Amino acid sequence: MEDQYFVAVKSEMTLQRAGFECVGLVNDAGDAFEVAREARPDLILMDIRFAGSSDGVKAATAIYRELGIRCIFASGHADSRTRHEARDARPLGWLDKPYGSAELVAAVTRGLAELDREDHGTH
Numbered sequence: 001m002e003d004q005y006f007v008a009v010k011s012e013m014t015l016q017r018a019g020f021e022c023v024g025l026v027n028d029a030g031d032a033f034e035v036a037r038e039a040r041p042d043l044i045l046m047d048i049r050f051a052g053s054s055d056g057v058k059a060a061t062a063i064y065r066e067l068g069i070r071c072i073f074a075s076g077h078a079d080s081r082t083r084h085e086a087r088d089a090r091p092l093g094w095l096d097k098p099y100g101s102a103e104l105v106a107a108v109t110r111g112l113a114e115l116d117r118e119d120h121g122t123h
């Protein structure tokens with residue numbers, strides 16, 4: 001768990017330095033839903049696996065279905081079965097762990113651009 005926390009903090013710092021606003025770090029599905037409901041971020045960087053038995057795919061799917069907020073999944077477990085199970089969350093992308101700062105910023109930039117295109121009806 002400690003390693004995941006440091007990866008999350010580093011990711012948050014990287015995104016903030018790139019000019020993105022981050023609304024919080026969470027380590028379980030319930031907290032993810034609560035922060036999403038309160039903060040209404042444009043997108044979520046969601047790990048496939050949370051601490052304990054929480055499932056990032058189920059959390060992302062619930063957040064999308066109930067709040068309309070999409071995610072970018074980060075995982076070292078992004079096999080085809082996992083990607084298939086995650087399709088209902090309508091992910092904006094996937095980051096394979098380990099990922100670097102440039103990959104993270106590029107993925108978030110692409111995700112936000114996709115949301116902007118969808119909002120304006122262009123593809």
